[in-house]
Amino acid sequence: MSHTEPPHLNARKIKAQGTSRSEQEIFYLAQSLFRLDHLGKQKTPHLLSRTFREGLFFEEEFRSKTNFWREKALVVLDKCEQLGLKMITVGTGYPPLLEKLSDPPKAFFVQGEISSLFHPSIAMIGSRDAPSVALESFSRLSGDIARFGLSIVSGLAAGMDGAAHRGALDAGGLTVAVVGCGLDRVYPPANRRLAQDILDGGGALVSEYPPGDPPSAWHFPFRNRIIAGLSAGAVCGVHRRFSGTSITVRVAVEENRDLFVFFDEQSGGAFDGPLHLMEQGARRVYDAEDIILGLGGRLPVGEADLF
Template sequence: MDNLTSALTLARIDGLGAVKIKRLYLAFGSLPAVFKASADQLGTSLEARLVNQIDTLQDDERHPIHRLVALDKQWLADNPEVRILSLGDAAYPQLLADTPAPPPVLYVRGNADALELPQLAMVGSRSPTAGGDKTAFEFARYLAAGGFAITSGLALGVDASAHRGALHGGGVTIAVMGTGIDRVYPARNRGLADQILAQGGALVTEFAPGIASDAANFPRRNRVISGLSLGTMVVEAAIKSGSLITAKYALEHQREVFAVPGSIHNPLSRGCHQLIKNGAKLVESAEDIVSELEGGLAFKRGQVQSQQPRQPEHWLLTLMGYDPVSVDQLCDLSGKSASELTATLLDLELEGKIAQRGSYYTRL
């Protein structure tokens, strides 16, 4: 049995899972060697139920799992634009292989070589504020232009903004999916997925073709996002958020965690503030990230420094601060009338420096 067939077969065994497959890989030196091991040898790494399943697969060529693996391989033959990397392959991403639960197989559409680039994971709320959206876009843009591949989950909100920012910066971005490689979720991001592929990026998943979106898939996806990356940056996240799961995996993987602070009145800042309290690095600029990840991208530091966004100097922005503020409050603070402020607020909004949400304005 070759490495790919071994990986696909082990991935199909119910109850085995990535952690135990990694344990077998380390114990026997390769995945094909697992199927040459005796029951006694397997018993040193696995419980009896799983040993019996592997033992049966060794002897029964008509086992249903063998038929499913044959269908997997036929699908790959019919879709040559998709590449599959299996644990133990030379092309399998080393950072991911070093984690406790690397997927036995990765389906890759697009540029598989992009997985070897130094990656920064960027995650956050699916419903970010205008400021969070802009922060994700701008950080991704500057860091991608400086040489990082931006890795995220192709979700709405911060994920999509991070992918778009990387593309706008002329860089590479990688989307890790919670579905089979033949599906894009959410459907409205199909155009974004096409742009990622067109610009030298990749779509990646551990799920077999045909697997639909399911809530249980996304924590598994999040560990891959973290595992591929040198560090994870959280832009906006509530206390109970999938983004914090990604950050938790990053800590388990002994990778850096970065968090963007926000207003104490913004519930989407609380997850980031909790991360900072627990030791995540507070970031205000791309240089904060580069300084922590010098080993991965030291030679690009000067480029990223030179691309730092300049903060606007307008007097009204200084007056607003970073909390949502109403026109009445601005009138009180500035001593000007609402009619005097309206034109200035409109100009700043058109310049993309503030956003209006209901009766409140927020500095971006």
């Protein structure tokens, strides 16, 4: 293992060595799988406030079924090994910003370069059905931010997410996609080429969901906390006030991340989301420099060369 690469799991090593550290990582994955199973059974999984999320672990019930979920974890790890996926768990080699999240994933999976998760990053989010003019301007903004040296984090969805990823790639920058399904598939399928370009560009695909998990509707709002957690701030494009974007915004606000609004009234799209955020005190920005200056001291120590 490289000294510069954060450690990750190898299922065969776990079974062969049985070290206490590896057992701890298996335990974290078992907890994660148990929790995701419970979340999928909730009648209102869209109510993802911090209080709701933190209450989604039933310790006594998990303790009674630890062996069952441990076996599930070992099966998942075997599948990850077959697919060439890596796993990161809390406590070791964990992205520092994500670890500060009040509700970080106990375990998550990575395809691509783990080092890209440790790069100073900003989230870019918005509507899936934004008009082409809005997509083009969002993509240009993403490229300009990437040229300042920041990685772009988004969700690989159609619309603004895809525009943000593509803008960073076109500028030669890094981008990370946090997805709502297992990493053995790409959703939406139309973004398969984009996903490969992210990997080829030195970025990564990230998921809390194990291989085999489908893109269930509740996966997307829950994964949005990871998009916010990996980032020093979030740039919100056109979107409706009550939408998936608004969930990411809520997490960003709860977690004390900087929030920026970027839109042009002439480009079309839903403005009620951005306008509401501005009423609540979010800063409207017009270019990448506004965002870099707005982040100020939020960027990790040692990244002053970005300026």
